Amino acid sequence: MSEAADPPQLLVEKHVAFIQGLDKKQDELEYWMTEHLRVSGIYWGLVALGLLGRGDALDRDEVVAYVLGCQNADGGFGGHTGHDSHLLYTMSAVQILAMCDALDRVDAERVVGYVAGLQDRATGAVSGDEWGEEDTRFAFIAVAVLSFFGAEQRLDVAGVVRFVERSMNYDGGFGSGPGGESHAAQVYTCLACLAIAGRLDVVRRDRLSAWLAERQLPSGGLNGRPQKLEDVCYSWWALTSLHILGRPHWINRERLAAFILSAQDPAAGGIADRPGNVADVYHTCFGIAGLALAGFDGVPLAEIDPVYCMPRAVVERAGLRQWTQHVPAAWHAEETE
Amino acid sequence: MAAGEPTAEEREQARRRVEQYRALSARVDALRRRGEASHAALDATRELLEQNTELHTVWGYRRRAFAGLAEWQDPERRQQLLEAELEFMQRMIRRNVKSYWMWGHRVWVLEALPRPRWAHELALAAKLLAVDARNYHGWNYRRFVVARLRAAAPDGGRAVDESEFAFTTEQITRDCANHAAWHNRSRLLPAILAARDPPARAAALAAEDALVLNAIYTDPDDQNAWLYCEWLLDIQPDDQARCRLLRARVAAIRELLDLDEACRRPLAELAAALVELDRLDPGAVAAAERAECMRVLERLAADPLQAGRFRDQRAALGRQWGVAAQTQEKVAV
Numbered sequence: 093m094s095e096a097a098d099p100p101q102l103l104v105e106k107h108v109a110f111i112q113g114l115d116k117k118q119d120e121l122e123y124w125m126t127e128h129l130r131v132s133g134i135y136w137g138l139v140a141l142g143l144l145g146r147g148d149a150l151d152r153d154e155v156v157a158y159v160l161g162c163q164n165a166d167g168g169f170g171g172h173t174g175h176d177s178h179l180l181y182t183m184s185a186v187q188i189l190a191m192c193d194a195l196d197r198v199d200a201e202r203v204v205g206y207v208a209g210l211q212d213r214a215t216g217a218v219s220g221d222e223w224g225e226e227d228t229r230f231a232f233i234a235v236a237v238l239s240f241f242g243a244e245q246r247l248d249v250a251g252v253v254r255f256v257e258r259s260m261n262y263d264g265g266f267g268s269g270p271g272g273e274s275h276a277a278q279v280y281t282c283l284a285c286l287a288i289a290g291r292l293d294v295v296r297r298d299r300l301s302a303w304l305a306e307r308q309l310p311s312g313g314l315n316g317r318p319q320k321l322e323d324v325c326y327s328w329w330a331l332t333s334l335h336i337l338g339r340p341h342w343i344n345r346e347r348l349a350a351f352i353l354s355a356q357d358p359a360a361g362g363i364a365d366r367p368g369n370v371a372d373v374y375h376t377c378f379g380i381a382g383l384a385l386a387g388f389d390g391v392p393l394a395e396i397d398p399v400y401c402m403p404r405a406v407v408e409r410a411g412l413r414q415w416t417q418h419v420p421a422a423w424h425a426e427e428t429e
Numbered sequence: 430m431a432a433g434e435p436t437a438e439e440r441e442q443a444r445r446r447v448e449q450y451r452a453l454s455a456r457v458d459a460l461r462r463r464g465e466a467s468h469a470a471l472d473a474t475r476e477l478l479e480q481n482t483e484l485h486t487v488w489g490y491r492r493r494a495f496a497g498l499a500e501w502q503d504p505e506r507r508q509q510l511l512e513a514e515l516e517f518m519q520r521m522i523r524r525n526v527k528s529y530w531m532w533g534h535r536v537w538v539l540e541a542l543p544r545p546r547w548a549h550e551l552a553l554a555a556k557l558l559a560v561d562a563r564n565y566h567g568w569n570y571r572r573f574v575v576a577r578l579r580a581a582a583p584d585g586g587r588a589v590d591e592s593e594f595a596f597t598t599e600q601i602t603r604d605c606a607n608h609a610a611w612h613n614r615s616r617l618l619p620a621i622l623a624a625r626d627p628p629a630r631a632a633a634l635a636a637e638d639a640l641v642l643n644a645i646y647t648d649p650d651d652q653n654a655w656l657y658c659e660w661l662l663d664i665q666p667d668d669q670a671r672c673r674l675l676r677a678r679v680a681a682i683r684e685l686l687d688l689d690e691a692c693r694r695p696l697a698e699l700a701a702a703l704v705e706l707d708r709l710d711p712g713a714v715a716a717a718e719r720a721e722c723m724r725v726l727e728r729l730a731a732d733p734l735q736a737g738r739f740r741d742q743r744a745a746l747g748r749q750w751g752v753a754a755q756t757q758e759k760v761a762v
Contacts (some may be wrong), residue, residue: 119443221489225533299659305653308734317609318653343734
C-alpha cells in the first residue's frame with residue numbers, strides 16, 4: 093500500500109507501561125469497579141506482554157501467588173480473591189499459570205473435578221457456574237481447561253460436540269447455544285472447541301469462511317455480526333477463526349493491521365475498541381493478538397496459537413499443539429498468488 | 430486526561446466516590462461472608478448492583494439471600510418478592526441491556542416464580558427489540574420465553590411457532606438487513622414446513638423464495654438475504670428442485686445486473702450459483718457460462734478487501750474445469 097505518511101508504529105513501550113500501570117490506579121473508581129475480573133485482566137495483560145516479548149514485565153511470583161489465592165473450595169477460580177467460581181475465570185487462571193510455567197503449583201484434580209461437574213450429561217451442554225447458564229463459550233472452556241491436565245476424558249466430549257453442532261446456523265456460523273444468532277466470538281469458541289476435540293469435520297468450511305471474510309469493513313476493522321460496527325477485539329475472534337479454517341488471507345490483513353494501530357492511545361498507551369475511544373487491557377490484548385495473526389512485522393511479535401490464545405511457545409511447552417494434527421488435510425492454507 | 434488537569438474539588442469528589450463504593454462493597458462482602466439471608470442483605474446488594482451490574486458474585490449472593498428468607502417458603506409471599514425483583518430488573522436492564530449476568534438473573538427469577546407470566550415476558554422482549562432490533566440478549570431472552578410457551582402449549586407449540594415466524598416476517602419487512610430476524614426464521618422454518626402437507630409445503634417454500642428475492646431487490650449489496658437465499662437451497666426436497674431454483678436465481682441476478690452492473694455482491698452470487706449448478710448437474714453450465722464465471726471471479730478479486738477469497742475460488746475452479754489461469758484474457762474492471 094502506498095500511504096503518503098509514515099506507516100503507523102506499534103507503540104511497544106507505551107503498551108508495556110500501560111499494562112504495568114493497571115495495578116497502580118487505586119485512586120480511580122474504574123479500578124474498583126473492575127475488581128471482579130482482575131484474573132482475566134492479568135491474563136489479557138500477560139498475553140499482550142508475551143507477544144511483545146516482554147513476558148517478564150509483571151512480577152511472576154506475585155502473579156502466581158495472587159491467582160492461586162483465587163481458587164475456591166469447589167476447585168474453581170473466582171475473578172478476584174474470595175469471589176465465586178466461574179469457568180471464565182477458571183480458564184484465565186489456568187492460562188496465566190501456563191504462561192508463568194506454574195501449572196504444577198495447582199491441585200489439578202480439584203480444577204478437573206469442578207469443570208467436569210458443570211456438564212449436563214443429558215444434553216452435553218456445560219454451565220458457566222453453579223447457576224446453570226449454558227453457552228458455547230463454556231463448552232470450549234471446559235474442553236480447553238481439561239486439556240491442560242490431559243483430562244478431557246472426564247467430560248463427555250462427544251456430548252459437548254453435539255451441543256456445539258446444535259449451535260451451528262444456516263450461515264455456517266455458531267451462536268451462544270442452540271438457536272442463538274451467529275457471532276464471530278462464538279464462532280471462535282466453537283471452532284477452538286472442535287479443534288481440541290478433533291471434530292472440525294462438522295464445520296461447513298466454505299460457508300463459514302465466506303461469512304467471516306464479510307466481517308471486514310472498508311476501515312479495515314472487523315465486526316462481529318452483519319451490520320455492526322467494527323471493533324478491535326474481532327481482529328482476534330474473526331481472524332483466528334479464519335486461521336483455524338486455513339483462510340487467514342480471505343481478509344485484507346494489511347488494512348486490518350492499520351486499523352488496529354489507529355486505535356492505539358499514543359499518549360497513555362493501550363488500544364481501544366476503535367480509534368478515538370478509551371483504551372483498555374482487553375482490547376490491548378486482542379489488538380496485539382490480531383497484529384500477530386495478521387503477520388504485522390513492524391516490530392517482532394511472538395507467534396500466537398489460534399486455539400489457546402497464548403504465545404505458541406507456551407502452548408508447545410504445555411504439550412497442547414496436538415490440535416494442529418486434527419485439522420483436516422484439505423484445510424491447510426492454500427493462498428493463491 | 431487531555432482535557433486538562435482536574436481541579437482540587439473534582440479530585441476530592443472522585444476520592445469520595447471511590448471511598449463510598451469501596452465502603453458499600455465491603456459491607457456487602459461482610460454480609461456475604463456471614464451468609465446472611467435478610468432484607469438488609471437484599472437492600473445492600475441492590476444498592477451495590479445499581480452501581481455495578483457486572484458483579485456475578487453479588488448476584489449469586491442475592492439469590493441465596495432470597496432463598497434463605499423464611500418467607501420464601503410461602504408461595505404467595507415468594508410471588509410478591511419476585512414480582513418486585515422483576516420490576517427492579519426492568520429498571521436495571523434499561524440501564525445496561527448488554528449484561529450477561531443480569532439476563533441470567535432474570536431467567537432465575539422467572540424460574541423461581543410460582544406463577545410466571547410468560548405472555549407478559551414475551552411482550553417485554555418485543556418492546557426491547559422494538560428499541561434495538563438486533564439486541565443479542567433480547568433475542569436470546571425471547572427464545573427462552575418462547576421455549577416455555579411452547580412447552581406449555583396444548584397443540585405441541587404449533588401456534589407459538591407460527592406467531593414467532595410471523596414476528597420474523599414483520600421484522601424483516603421493517604428492515605431486510607436484520608440478520609437476527611433472518612437467523613431466527615431459519616430456526617423456525619423447518620418445524621413450520623414439517624407441519625404442512627406436501628403441496629402446502631411447496632407453496633411455503635415458494636413464498637420464502639419470493640420474500641428473499643424481494644429483499645435482494647430492495648438492497649442487492651446486503652449480505653443477509655443472500656445468506657438466507659443460499660440456505661434455502663439446503664432445504665429443497667431434492668437436487669432437481671435445487672437446480673430449478675438456481676436457474677431462476679441466475680436469471681434474477683442477470684436482471685439485477687442489467688439494472689446496476691456496479692453491484693458487487695450479485696456478481697459474487699452469480700458465480701456461486703453457476704458453480705453450484707455445475708456441481709449438482711455436471712454439464713448444465715456451458716463453456717460460455719464457465720468463462721463468464723471465471724471473468725466475474727477475476728473482477729471480484731480486484732477488490733483489495735476480498736482478493737484472497739476470490740483468487741482462491743478462481744484457482745480452484747480453474748483446476749476443476751481445466752481452464753488455465755486465463756490471465757491473458759483481459760477483463761474490463
